Structure formats: C-alpha cells, structure tokens
Amino acid sequence: MFASQQPVSGPITLDEAMARAIRYNLDHRLKMMEEALAQKQLDLSNFDLLPKLTAQAGYTNRNHPLASSSEGLYTQEESLIPSFSTDQNSRTADLNLSWNLLDFGVSYYEAKEQADHVLVLEQRRRKVVQLMMQQVREAYWQALGAQRLHDRIGPLLDAARAALDDSRAAQKQGLRAPIDTLNYQHSLLDLMRQLEAVRDQLEEAKPRLAALMNLEPGKDYTLAASEDFPVPDFDMPMPQMEDTALQRRPELVEASYNERISVNETHKAMAKLLPGIELELGGHYDSNSFLVYNAWRAAGISISWNLLNLLNVKTIRGTADAQLEVAKTQRMALSMAVLTQVHVARSELSAKQRQFDLFRQMNDVDQQILEHTHNATQANAQGKLEEIRVATSAMMSELRLYQSYGELESAYGQMLATLGLDPVPDAVRGHDLASLTQSIGAEQKHWDALGHAGSTVAAAQPGPTKTAAAALAAGAQPQ
Numbered sequence: 001m002f003a004s005q006q007p008v009s010g011p012i013t014l015d016e017a018m019a020r021a022i023r024y025n026l027d028h029r030l031k032m033m034e035e036a037l038a039q040k041q042l043d044l045s046n047f048d049l050l051p052k053l054t055a056q057a058g059y060t061n062r063n064h065p066l067a068s069s070s071e072g073l074y075t076q077e078e079s080l081i082p083s084f085s086t087d088q089n090s091r092t093a094d095l096n097l098s099w100n101l102l103d104f105g106v107s108y109y110e111a112k113e114q115a116d117h118v119l120v121l122e123q124r125r126r127k128v129v130q131l132m133m134q135q136v137r138e139a140y141w142q143a144l145g146a147q148r149l150h151d152r153i154g155p156l157l158d159a160a161r162a163a164l165d166d167s168r169a170a171q172k173q174g175l176r177a178p179i180d181t182l183n184y185q186h187s188l189l190d191l192m193r194q195l196e197a198v199r200d201q202l203e204e205a206k207p208r209l210a211a212l213m214n215l216e217p218g219k220d221y222t223l224a225a226s227e228d229f230p231v232p233d234f235d236m237p238m239p240q241m242e243d244t245a246l247q248r249r250p251e252l253v254e255a256s257y258n259e260r261i262s263v264n265e266t267h268k269a270m271a272k273l274l275p276g277i278e279l280e281l282g283g284h285y286d287s288n289s290f291l292v293y294n295a296w297r298a299a300g301i302s303i304s305w306n307l308l309n310l311l312n313v314k315t316i317r318g319t320a321d322a323q324l325e326v327a328k329t330q331r332m333a334l335s336m337a338v339l340t341q342v343h344v345a346r347s348e349l350s351a352k353q354r355q356f357d358l359f360r361q362m363n364d365v366d367q368q369i370l371e372h373t374h375n376a377t378q379a380n381a382q383g384k385l386e387e388i389r390v391a392t393s394a395m396m397s398e399l400r401l402y403q404s405y406g407e408l409e410s411a412y413g414q415m416l417a418t419l420g421l422d423p424v425p426d427a428v429r430g431h432d433l434a435s436l437t438q439s440i441g442a443e444q445k446h447w448d449a450l451g452h453a454g455s456t457v458a459a460a461q462p463g464p465t466k467t468a469a470a471a472l473a474a475g476a477q478p479q
Contacts, residue, residue: 002216006433014140015444018211018423019436021136022129022273024214031125031246038118045114048107051099062088066095085290096282102274109268115262116257123250123257126422130250131421132212134413138406141211144223145402146202152395156242157192160388164188184385191392198396229360229405231353232412236450238346241419247341248333248420255331262327266320273313333364338418345411345418352411359397359404364392366397421447 005024012020022028067084164185171181174195207217215221236244246252257392285295309316338363417424425446430437 002214005214008215008219008221011131011222012213013224013437015437015441016433017134017140017209017223018133018440019433020213020215021132022424023433023436023441025132025212026214028125028128028132031121031128035121038114038121038356042111042114042118045107045111049111051097054094054096054098056092056096058092058093060090060092064088064182067414085288087288087290091287093285093349094282095284097279098280099284100127100276100277100278102271105271107275109264109271113261113264113268116261120254120257123254126420127250129423130417130420134410134417135447136209136212137413138410139205139212140223141402141406141409143205144226145399145406146205146232147223148225148402149198149395149399150202153195153202156388156391156395157195157401159391160188160192160195163385163388164192187385191388194396195392196363198399202399209224229356229401231356232349232350232409232448233353234346234412234415238343241342241346242339243418244421245338249338249418250420252331252338252420255327255334259324259327259331262320265319266324267319269316273309273316275303278302278304283347341418345415348416349408349411352408356401356404356408358403363394363397363401366394370394467474 002024027175048167052448062152065084065088066086067082069078070080072079130263167185167188170176171178171185206221210221211218280298280300283295283297283298287294320371368395370390373387423440424436425443429435
C-alpha cells in the first residue's frame with residue numbers, strides 16, 4: 001500500500017497534498033488499473049479482426065487395412081474384389097487460413113465499442129480525481145486548524161483542572177456558599193467536557209487527510225502554516241458556466257461515448273443479419289503412399305445465411321433503435337441535472353462565502369474579548385472561571401473559522417468539479433511529486449484567472465487522447 005512513495009520531508013502545502021492524493025491514493029490507483037485493463041482488452045479485441053490461421057497435424061494407425069468391396073446396384077453381385085487404397089499408418093498436416101467477412105464486421109464494431117469503453121473509464125477516473133480534490137481541500141483546512149489549536153487545548157484543560165482543585169479545596173474549608181461552589185464546579189466540568197470533545201474532533205482531522213494522501217496510519221506530519229484566508233471567488237457569467245459544464249463534465253462526456261456505443265450496437269445488430277462469406281486458403285499433406293500427390297494446396301469460398309433472421313429484422317432493428325433513444329434521453333436528463341448542479345454550486349459557494357465572513361467577524365470579536373478579559377482578570381476563582389470560559393469560547397470560535405473555511409474551499413472545489421475543470425493540466429513537465437505539485441498550483445491559478453475574467457474554457461472533446469493525470473499511472477505504480 002505504501003511502496004514507492006516519496007517520504008514526507010517537510011510541511012505539506014495544499015498543492016502537495018493534492019499531488020500526493022493523485023499519485024498515491026488507492027482509489028485513484030484502482031481506477032487507473034481498471035483503465036489499463038480495459039486497454040489490454042481493447043488490444044485483445046483488435047486481434048479478432050485478423051483472419052484465422054489454423055495449424056493441424058495428426059497420426060493414424062489401423063490394425064487392419066481400410067479395405068472395401070463393391071457390388072452392383074441392380075445385380076446385387078460383387079463387382080470388385082476387396083481392395084484398399086490407404087496405408088495402415090498415416091500422417092497428416094494442414095495449414096489453413098480462413099476469414100469470415102461477417103465475423104470481421106461484427107468484430108470491427110465490437111472493437112470500436114471496447115475503444116469507447118476505455119474512454120468511458122478514463123472519464124470515470126477524471127470524476128474520481130475531481131471529487132478527491134474537493135475532499136482534500138476541506139480536509140486540509142480542517143487538519144490545519146487542528147494542528148494550530150492542538151497545543152492550546154492542553155493548557156486550557158490544565159487551568160480548568162487547577163481551578164477545579166482550588167474550588168474543591170475551598171469547598172472543604174467552607175469559604176463560599178455550597179450552591180455557588182457547586183455551580184462553579186459544574187461550569188468548569190462543562191468547559192472541560194467541551195474541550196475534550198474538541199480535542200477528539202481535532203484528533204480525527206489529520207488521519208482523514210492522511211488517508212486521502214495514502215500516508216501510513218499513525219504517521220505524524222506537519223502542514224504548512226497559513227496566517228491568511230484568501231476567499232475563493234468565481235464570477236464567470238452563468239451562461240458561460242453552463243456551456244463549460246455541458247462540454248467538460250466527465251458524466252456528459254461519458255454519456256456521449258455511451259451514445260456512440262449504442263450506435264455501434266445498432267450497426268452490429270444489422271451486420272448480423274447479412275450472409276456470412278468465408279474465404280479459405282490452405283496447404284495440406286498426407287503420407288498415404290497410394291496418393292499420387294501427397295502435398296497439395298486448396299482454396300475455396302462459402303456463403304451461409306440464416307434466413308430465419310429475415311423474419312426478425314424489424315424486432316432486431318427496433319431494439320437497437322430503442323437502445324439508442326434511451327442513451328440519447330439519458331444524456332438529455334443528465335444534461336438537465338448538470339445545469340441544475342451548476343446553479344446550486346454557484347449558490348452554495350456564495351452562501352459559504354457569507355458564512356465565512358460572519359465566522360471571521362465573530363472570531364475577531366472573540367479574540368478581542370479574550371484579550372480584554374485576560375487583562376482584567378483578578379486572582380480569584382471567579383476570575384479564573386471567566387478567563388477559562390472566554391479562552392475556550394475564543395478557541396472554539398477559531399476552530400469554527402477553520403471549519404467554515406474548509407467548507408468554503410470544499411464549495412469552491414465543488415464549483416470546479418461541477419464545471420468539469422481538472423486539477424492537472426493536459427501536459428506536465430514530469431511525473432515526480434515536485435513537478436506535479438507545481439503543475440497543480442499553475443493550473444489552479446489558471447482556473448482562478450478564468451473564473452474572474454470570464455474567459456472561454458476549452459471544451460473537452462471525446463477522443464482517444466490520454467490526459468496527464470492518466471499518464472501518471474506509470475509513475476504512480478511500483479516499478
């Protein structure tokens with residue numbers, strides 16, 4: 001699971017996290033292997049287009065000669081004494097080349113279908129990469145928040161425990177009213193419960209990101225610190241976004257391939273109705289000593305036609321046409337769903353931007369409250385409780401800020417995935433992790449610029465081209 005992976009040598013940036021997910025994530029590697037398997041099956045399908053070349057040899061031994069006699073048809077009397085013209089031991093060899101034109105036509109359309117199936121799997125792998133990048137975005141910022149806040153929970157818990165111990169000591173001495181002391185202890189324990197719940201939540205963030213990058217479970221790593229929160233934005237005009245999604249979405253490109261497969265199914269069904277013409281050419285040898293020519297060549301042509309298929313022409317053609325219409329309707333329905341997703345993703349991105357702005361303002365207020373409370377705290381139990389409460393509230397406010405930013409980045413990634421924009425350009429400088437990281441960063445800047453400028457995005461045309469992410473299969477697999 002972890003063979004041939006470049007070890008982590010420093011703080012991991014968001015681009016490197018995406019690069020590691022593309023290179024090492026097992027789900028992505030599985031999709032690449034399925035695509036490679038389909039390519040091998042395509043190579044096998046191409047062999048079905050070739051003629052059949054059959055070699056055959058044999059040896060025959062009889063305990064008696066192959067003798068026979070003859071009798072007259074009308075006289076019923078023996079007209080020829082028993083005789084034989086075959087050796088008791090014989091050897092034969094044949095080399096025959098045959099080519100059935102009907103089988104060739106059917107195999108031709110099957111090979112075209114298999115070629116489209118390879119392209120379908122490539123689109124499914126693109127979809128996996130796009131969704132995985134969205135998950136990496138959200139998990140990265142949540143893990144970064146966990147990294148920044150992890151060291152602040154321990155001191156807060158220690159302060160809460162110390163205040164709890166002081167309160168219990170004062171309770172034994174009877175310095176305060178029992179109900180006030182118990183309410184104070186209840187408040188401290190409730191804060192400790194909240195801090196423990198936050199610590200459990202933070203401890204789950206980094207393992208989720210590590211699983212996406214395929215790092216070994218339990219392996220510690222550090223994320224590159226970031227003090228600012230750049231707010232992603234995508235203000236491309238909606239008609240252009242719809243057009244981009246209809247051209248680039250992997251599901252729609254896959255639907256176009258499925259429609260093409262249905263067309264080939266129609267052609268294949270019609271080809272099976274035609275007569276089969278088979279050409280044969282071969283060389284033969286027989287060791288029989290009674291033969292004048294022991295070696296000879298033969299050529300022939302034969303035609304076969306299942307006439308009962310003519311009675312079923314309308315049914316076969318109707319089934320094929322219905323399959324094609326289903327594929328077209330599925331593509332239209334999927335197009336409608338894609339257009340809806342574009343509008344929903346745009347609205348969700350705007351909503352997450354507004355939510356993050358509110359969380360950022362709340363965090364600024366909470367940090368200022370913490371600063372003023374710390375300056376005004378007196379050396380008494382009540383002051384400790386208030387400072388611990390405010391510090392906990394400020395820390396949880398900062399945690400919600402990171403979570404909100406992670407949701408904002410996830411919504412931005414969903415926007416890119418909805419438009420079918422790939423995280424890796426079609427051409428990369430190399431398949432090593434550093435080159436892939438640099439390419440992801442450059443491609444992200446490219447999409448950001450297109451989103452702000454409203455430029456036209458190149459359409460993904462169906463064809464047998466292999467994208468750069470697919471070309472990484474060789475680099476991603478153990479050598």
